[in-house]
Amino acid sequence: MIVTRGITKVYNIGPVEIKAVDGLDISIEAGEFLSIVGPSGSGKTTLLHLIGLLDVPTSGSVSIDGQEAGALSPKELTRLRREKLGFVFQEFNLLPVLGARENVELPLRYLKVPSQERHRRAMEALEMVGLTNRADNRPSQLSGGERQRVAIARALVTDPVLVLADEPTGELDTHNTCKVIELMRDLNRETGQTFAIVTHDSMVADYTRRVITLRDGKVESDIAGLEKDPVCEADAEDIR
Amino acid sequence: MFKYVLRNMWRRKARTFLTVFGIVVGIFALTVLGALSARLNQQVKGARDWYSSKISVVPAGSSLFGGDSGYLELSKVAEIQAVPGVKNAIAGFGLPLEEGSTGFGTPEFIIGADLSQAEDELNLIKIKEGRILQDGDQGKVVLGSTLAEKFDAKVGGTVQLKGEPFEVVGIYEPTLSAPDSFAFVSYEDALNLFRAANPYFQVDNIAATIDVIPQPGVDMEELAQRIDESVEGVKVISPAEAEKQISQFSLIFNAILLGIGFIALVVGGLSIINTMIMSVSERTQEIGLKKAIGAETGSVLSEYLLESALIGFSGGLIGMLLGLLAVFLLNNATASNQVAVFTITWMVIVGPVVFATVLGTAAGLFPAFRAARLKPVDALKED
Structure with a gap:
């Protein structure tokens, strides 16, 4: 479970002080499937960076699985990220010189998992996203949708408490967006994997069970209990 | 990684x-x-090994690698011989094997030594074939390894030095240094070769260098200083001095x-x-x-x-x-x-x-x- 208490992030741009995130109290329970939406500049990406321990709040605290992040050194934050969190970004998700499986293995490498087990777990994760046949392909040989599915496999491979996705469909067409969100939803249902997706795409938000809307760094609305099944177009091939 | x-x-x-x-x-x-x-x-x-076991006496004003300050009077040999601690004072006379020879490596030299005194000096290098020069040898040569190879010389054979035939009596082991390019002959032979090449140049009773072999147990630096103090008009190059120049x-x-x-x-x-x-x-x-x-x-x-x-x-x-x-x-x-x-x-x-x-x-x-x-x-x- 992830809890933020009054987290605020202030940026100083010259003499101007901007509160990108302004005293947010948010808690995310295990097994949730939620989206964080809002217009650009609403603070949603900053919030994701703070929850993801990629950035340090100006004030307030973040706790992950009962562990307070505020007191931790950068090294310990890295360790916590490695052990508890998975990330999917909009672009630049995969290392271009590594094949799909090698990319998925990367977090396990940082966790010092022995190579055979690494290999096995990476293949399992690729199986979950339906890409075992692409294991040896480099990112440049994959379609946009496939790349994001590899990124999801990489985020899942460490069995994290929370997968944070920052505009995961931002670079995808409608069909692939639908497929990617469907995949995340299925994974959430089947494995109970917690997802928090930052998006400005209302279609993505529609398919999540809880939608947090931000405006000017504050929560405008936080609506739970939604559920709409993605209806993707007939199983066409991914468009490259 | x-x-x-x-x-x-x-x-x-x-x-x-x-x-x-x-x-x-x-x-x-x-x-x-x-x-x-x-x-x-x-x-x-190699040069260090060669020069560190003896003291070289040269005309005042020149160095180990030559100079143009003339020659030493042969009478200096006796003066040096008289200095306590000196075992042998060996009159030497060297001349280039070929005029104007240049290039990398050490120049080739004909080295003449007073054979009556030179046994210890000539034994500083190991002989590979034949023998070293002995007192009384005339028209005989012992070759450094590089020269021996160049002349394709064999012990008992003959080589031409400045047009004169010399019998090869010995060949030295390689030292990978200056003496490999030396042809060792007697002092008299070297002087004669020089006279033949320079007919208008009066040379008699002179030496280019006088090498000093100390008696066993004598400190070379002290001996060098004693020679320097008691013999006029010479420059004494002790092993330490040679080391410095090298x-x-x-x-x-x-x-x-x-x-x-x-x-x-x-x-x-x-x-x-x-x-x-x-x-x-x-x-x-x-x-x-x-x-x-x-x-x-x-x-x-x-x-x-x-x-x-x-x-x-x-x-x-x-x-x-x-x-x-x-x-x-x-x-x-x-x-x-x-x-x-x-x-x-x-x-x-x-x-x-x-x-x-x-x-x-x-x-x-x-x-x-x-x-x-x-x-x-x-x-x-x-x-």
Whole structure:
């Protein structure tokens, strides 16, 4: 479970002080499937960076699985990220010189998992996203949708408490967006994997069970209990 | 990680190649000059061995390597002989084997020595075949190893020195230094050869050098000083003095080598730094991604250090191999003159590669630290 208490992030741009995130109290329970939406500049990406321990709040605290992040050194934050969190970004998700499986293995490498087990777990994760046949392909040989599915496999491979996705469909067409969100939803249902997706795409938000809307760094609305099944177009091939 | 680093280097083939090539050029020069220096140091060491077991007395104003201050009166021999501690004072007369002979290596000399005194001196070098010169030998020669090879001489055969036939009675073992190019004859023979070549030059009762062999247990430096004090108009070159003159000779060359090394260092170092800074800034987002998913600072650091060390190492290895090839070819080309210009030692092989690797690692430090210190959130935002 992830809890933020009054987290605020202030940026100083010259003499101007901007509160990108302004005293947010948010808690995310295990097994949730939620989206964080809002217009650009609403603070949603900053919030994701703070929850993801990629950035340090100006004030307030973040706790992950009962562990307070505020007191931790950068090294310990890295360790916590490695052990508890998975990330999917909009672009630049995969290392271009590594094949799909090698990319998925990367977090396990940082966790010092022995190579055979690494290999096995990476293949399992690729199986979950339906890409075992692409294991040896480099990112440049994959379609946009496939790349994001590899990124999801990489985020899942460490069995994290929370997968944070920052505009995961931002670079995808409608069909692939639908497929990617469907995949995340299925994974959430089947494995109970917690997802928090930052998006400005209302279609993505529609398919999540809880939608947090931000405006000017504050929560405008936080609506739970939604559920709409993605209806993707007939199983066409991914468009490259 | 090694494989990963190699793949990263391969992404920018042209740039990696050019950077490596820059190192190759520097290391090539370093290797060739290193081999030259190794050869020189070998000669210097040989010269040191040759000169450190005796004291050389030369005309005042000249040095170990000649001068134009004339000759010594032969009467000085007796004066030196009278100094306590002197075992032998050997009148010597040397002249170049061929006029105006130049080139690398040591010039070829005919060395004449007073054979009645010279036994100990001539025994300083090990004889390979035949015998050393003995008192009373005339028209006989003992050849240094290089000369013996050049003349294709055999003991019992005859060689021409300045047009005169000499019987070869002995051949010395190689010393890899000056005496290898010497033809040892008697003092009288050397003087006669000189007279024949310079008919208008009055030479009688003179010596070019007088070599002093000390009695056993006598301190050479003290003896040198005693000779200097008791004999007028001479310069005494003690082993320590000889050492100094020889060192000066090699010092200049080593300074040049150092200069080349320094240039290789600056040029190669800067180009590696430049390349690595470009690599790091190209891959800022990748670094951000890695750190986001849990890469330690040390892991990013060592990845980039390994990359720059590899650039240095491959440049060093290729440069050294090309250098060796050049040295090998040049040595072969000059082999017909019995002049090996280069010597390949372990230092020549290992030194440049280690140097280039250390250089690459050091040059990578700054860019690698820059990469490792990136905050993931900033690195990811970069565009």
